Amino acid sequence: MTRSPNRMLGATVGAFFALIGMLGFFRTSGIEFFATEGALLANIFSVNGFQNVVHIVVGAALVLAALANRATARAVNSALGFGFLVLGFAGLLLVGSEYNILALNSADNALHFAGAVILLLVGIGADKRATGVSA
Numbered sequence: 001m002t003r004s005p006n007r008m009l010g011a012t013v014g015a016f017f018a019l020i021g022m023l024g025f026f027r028t029s030g031i032e033f034f035a036t037e038g039a040l041l042a043n044i045f046s047v048n049g050f051q052n053v054v055h056i057v058v059g060a061a062l063v064l065a066a067l068a069n070r071a072t073a074r075a076v077n078s079a080l081g082f083g084f085l086v087l088g089f090a091g092l093l094l095v096g097s098e099y100n101i102l103a104l105n106s107a108d109n110a111l112h113f114a115g116a117v118i119l120l121l122v123g124i125g126a127d128k129r130a131t132g133v134s135a
Contacts, residue, residue: 006074006123006127009119010063011063013062013118014059014066017062018055018060020055020059021051021052021059022052023041024039024041024047024055025052027041027047028048028049032048035049036098036099036101036103038105044107045105046104048102050101050103051102054102058080061080065077073127074126077120077122078119079123080119081115081121084112084113084115085113085120087116088113088116091104091108
């Protein structure tokens with residue numbers, strides 16, 4: 001696993017997102033699950049219960065893909081990178097609206113754009129000869 005940038009990144013970013021999702025539940029007690037204005041995590045990122053669950057699911061997907069093999073890690077990194085890119089642009093439109101069921105704020109959008117760039121660069125650029133065989 002240590003020889004594959006996609007597997008290392010997937011495991012690291014996945015663990016980070018799972019941790020953020022779990023920590024988010026300590027901040028969101030008393031807030032509606034789909035609240036459009038969430039609680040602040042680290043006094044920066046807005047979170048609600050739904051976003052916490054999404055973070056845990058995304059984190060688990062990245063970690064499981066990293067544990068599987070290079071090809072799977074690469075595919076999941078690329079797909080979630082594209083998803084983060086879409087979410088970043090959608091978040092620009094959703095902030096402050098009644099449709100913001102992920103309680104996104106500007107800091108969340110910046111993190112989603114940064115995550116998209118990193119996941120896409122590694123997902124598309126690294127491990128080009130991924131064979132699907134574990135390394």
